Amino acid sequence: MGSPRAYGLRCDHRTTPFGVDGAPLLAWRLAGEDPVGCVVEVDGVWSSGRIEDAAAIHVRYAGPPLRARTRYAWRVTLWAADGTSSTARSWFETGTDRWTAAWIAADPDAVEYVDPPTEGDLALSDHGLLPCPQLRRAFQVRPAVAAARLYISAKGLYEAGLNGRRVGDAQLAPGWTDYRQRIPYQTYDVTDLIAEEENVLAVTLADGWWSGFVGFDPRRPGSHYGRFPELIAELHLDYADGSTQVVVTDGAWRTARGHLAYADLLKGECHDERAATPGWQLPGFDDSSWRPVVVTGHDHAPLVPSPDEPVRALRELAPVAVTRTGPRTHLVDFGQNLAGRVRLAVEEPAPGTRVTIRHAETLDAEGGLDVANLRTADATDVLISAGQTVVFEPAFTYHGFRYAEITGVEDLGDVHAVVLHSDTPAAGTFVCSDPEIDQLQRNIEWGQRGNFVSVPTDCPQRDERLGWLADAQVFLPTACFNADVAAFFVKWLRDVRDAQRPEGGFPNVAPRISGVADEGAPGWADAGVLIPWHLYRVYGDERFLDVDSMAGWVEFVRRHNPDLIWRAKTGPHFADWLAPGAATPRDLLATAFFHRSADLTARAAVVTGRTADAERLRALADDIRTAFIKTFVSAPGRLAGDTQTGYLLALAFGLLPGEWEEPAVRRLAELVEEHGPQTGFLGVNLLCPVLSAHGRADLAHALLRRTDPPSWLYQVRQGATTIWERWDGAGAPSMNSFNHYAFGSIGEWLYGGVAGIAQAPDSVAFRELVIRPQPGDLAWARATYESARGHVAVSWERAEGDFRLSVTIPPGATATVHLPDGQTHQVLSGDHTFRTTEET
Structure with a gap:
């Protein structure tokens, strides 16, 4: 098995997280032979002391209060019975301890209302959605920025950019909570996005769960928490000479509508490229015609660091079939029911061309989309062309679908389904x-x-x-x-x-x-x-x-x-x-x-x-x-x-x-x-x-x-x-x-x-496993599980009247192995094989 080693280091159940708050739980998984002890150390500020427990897989930080906005390196060292040791390292970063930024928004009463598409079968029901506001702030930066962190959240959804480059890969951020109680914020390391001299922080907002349509109650279909989206953000710049600079959301920001005519989780999203404002995320853009934002408040009490990984675009699926179903209409089958959106390349369309993507899980008897189970969710995304080639991909909505009907293009170009879900690592x-x-x-x-x-x-x-x-x-x-x-x-x-x-x-x-x-x-x-x-x-x-x-x-x-x-x-x-x-x-x-x-x-x-x-x-x-x-x-x-x-x-x-x-x-x-x-x-x-x-x-x-x-x-x-x-x-x-x-x-x-992978009734974190495969009439089965303690694996097969079982038990754990013939074996960590003759 080799010497003991720690892997899969996690802080509060995440790897290298930002925004850690309080006294975090520092955890690791075990591989190799059983250790005889361990010690956990945090960046010279705290040590757990040697823990004489071969099964230890986590420890709670118990040192002095951690400083805000600080990265801490931490390590866990394991000792083998022969006195040798191995060390694994990781880091976490604490969140901000105080906010000075204001909540800001585009004045909804000053934004031009945009009607949804009204062309025959492609029309959406009247939904009263407002355009998605664009907000920007230009600022100057001195030379020698050593580190830059963006702390950001929204009442609604946000997508941020710095000097025209997207910040992070979170989708539908900051996620959904009861915003009246808590509003999570995200932290991004944006050091590499900072330019010398003029910079621009640019954000697009959308309704999301905050002010968009949620649920099925016709008496209260939306605006469960607020009437329009709001933004809060602080960009902290640390210079090599020890000085700091903070750029915050305040009344100096400017706003205007852009090409996102509306975006809603249930209704869908519309991009009107004719209203695009090229270069608005870059330095040098003239925003003198834009309106000042509205400062909506200074309440920072609900803001808390996000404790989980965000929704991300984690895979893409190509179509398994594309069928032309009418003039400029195509039915795309992605072969998999999923949650996400469609990304479509539209090449050189005529100005004003309307491309519509409708979504459904199944087809009706005539082979068209069956949307009866969507109820009031239109699940329709629309592109209105300005005449240029464009890659159309919604940013602030998602749909449950296998099939997409795409109308408005003669020849269907590159098209993929983009799968969205919370980033929970496979186990x-x-x-x-x-x-x-x-x-x-x-x-x-x-x-x-x-x-x-x-x-x-x-x-x-x-x-x-x-x-x-x-x-x-x-x-x-x-x-x-x-x-x-x-x-x-x-x-x-x-x-x-x-x-x-x-x-x-x-x-x-x-x-x-x-x-x-x-x-x-x-x-x-x-x-x-x-x-x-x-x-x-x-x-x-x-x-x-x-x-x-x-x-x-x-x-x-x-x-x-x-x-x-x-x-x-x-x-x-x-x-x-x-x-x-x-x-x-x-x-x-x-x-x-x-x-x-x-x-x-x-x-x-x-x-x-x-x-x-x-x-x-x-x-x-x-x-x-x-x-x-x-x-x-x-x-x-x-x-x-x-x-x-x-x-x-x-x-x-x-x-x-x-x-x-x-x-x-x-x-x-x-x-x-x-x-x-x-x-x-x-x-x-x-x-x-x-x-x-x-x-x-x-x-x-x-x-x-x-x-x-x-x-x-x-x-x-x-x-x-x-x-x-x-x-x-x-x-x-x-x-x-x-x-x-x-x-x-x-x-x-x-x-x-x-x-056959299970825990004993009183076991915690798979310290005492029960391996009891129940084959039925199957010929073989294999399962693996990355437990909180380490790797567990079971593989069994039948061959010529024999039943063969292979088992991997992680360090610090024991297992009771039950064979189909009634034999029982108590085993320690490591790899084990068993063979028995099945009764006929």
Whole structure:
């Protein structure tokens, strides 16, 4: 294995981050042999001292307060048993500690309103959107700039440039939060963009989530936070002689409309090249005809450094087919349902030519775009030509689509789909001998990409795209295997807690917006407890566990349901959403989640050393369990409602006495064998794991390989490239998304059941692994996972009656390996192989 070494160094779950605040968590992964100790040092200001723990993978900074706007180098040194050592290095940079800039904007009452296109079939519905303002500031720079940092944010969306060169690669920045509570800012190193003497900082603004269309409530379709976008920015210049210069947003900035006639996340974006202002981002441009900006305020309290990586353009797809469907009209198939936009080269069009790009997930019976499920999302981008060759690519919108209809060009030039999603590093891989299951895994991954766009959305195509809590909590275990989502959920959990009411109630969606029922439903609001606990177990960071917030939710439910059966304060009670079978009794489902939240909050209190709270919450969880049994269990192992989800919740959440579990499993198996999967959003993630855990992996595999609806492979055989909202893809078009990841939560079982990568029940950050492959009738499977501790890999195959298993366990971890013939092996870190003869 070689000497121990650290790799994958991270500060607060990001590599080399800007804007670090407070006392960061410094983490690393382990490779090679087990270390015997480590030490972490930060740039000469702090040392952890030697930590005599072979399994240590992170430490919290505990030195003197870090200086603002400062880069710190840090390193971790590992020692081997023979006394040799190795060192890995990284850095982080702190954010700004005080703002002097003002919020500025273009005066919306002084901006000419631009109507949307009105030409026949290409017309958009009236939307009242304003042009996207351009703002610029020229300034002089002295020689010898040693460092330059831009701190910037917006109420709305921004794209910044310095001397005509784009700043950073963030898309849809600063992202979506409840801006009334927090507004994240980004930090960019722009040292290399600074020129001698005159410079220009130029920014384009758009409505985004701040003042654009969001959600589906016709009574409040947009402007949930404000009426028009605003900008705040500070450019800090540090000179070699120790002096500084700061350029801030203030009344000296100038503004005008440009070629972006409007931009909206749901409606789309229009570029009118006839209104372009060439050179406006460069020094020497004459802006004397531009208007002064409006200073809108000086409130800096909501500004916080971004804790996550931004949305980025992370891949491009070429068309798999292009069909001419009419005069100057082309239908483009990118072969993959995705979230993003189209980039199109338009060569030498006639002045005034209107090029329109419409988007859809599917085609209708006549072979045209099927836009019925978009509802009020026009998802239409428009280019109005000034007569020059141009590459048209929207900047402030995104769409959920596989197909694009492009109208207005005779010969279609270079065209690509640009894929946008939050930059969550890939963590896992899964492949097996069945190509259809491999396609299912790809569908799950693409569904995650398309719906992790600043927040974990439900769907990327229609007029919704909201951060539904239940969708996120059932899919989270799968998401963690597919990608490193720690920083992404650090940010979103702040949105969840921002939306928590003072009396303790969590919402159904976060960030909170008007028009969606505020009072949290069972299984939805419980995400405020379930998600932090799972993140803690996966990444080992206790800061995920806000016990006050979690306990506030549990107490809220208890206060309104003193008999401990959750019937009051259930909000809209979505029940087991989109379950195709008999309805699970709502009070049974709700009470099961009430118990689960109380149980996990008690465990969180133990982890964080809150003994009295832990004892109180443990007693409450026990009392809820007693009430559940008394109310919903009519005979040993038989539950009220007699539904698959009811049995799954009772078994997964430990709600039945041990001797009643076996008859409950038998009844669950009977229901599954008779009907196939009959679970909705709140039961589907438990279906295969519970069956496997109780000795029915054969039935779990039968469900996985099922091809009749409802089933996962039915979608695959229908050509799906993402996970559908409904099992069969049928139903009212207005509620029929074809990129909706909740049913993709089977992915956790592909890793943990089929391949066999899992944690022991009390393990944190994969310190104690359980390797238990359950092959079913597959010939082979392979999975890898870049855990918080290090690389985990499992590969198994069958050959001539033999079962062969290869396992990689990271340093500092142990594993219990279960072979299909019943053998069990306890192993330490390293590479291990096993071989056994399968019974015939």
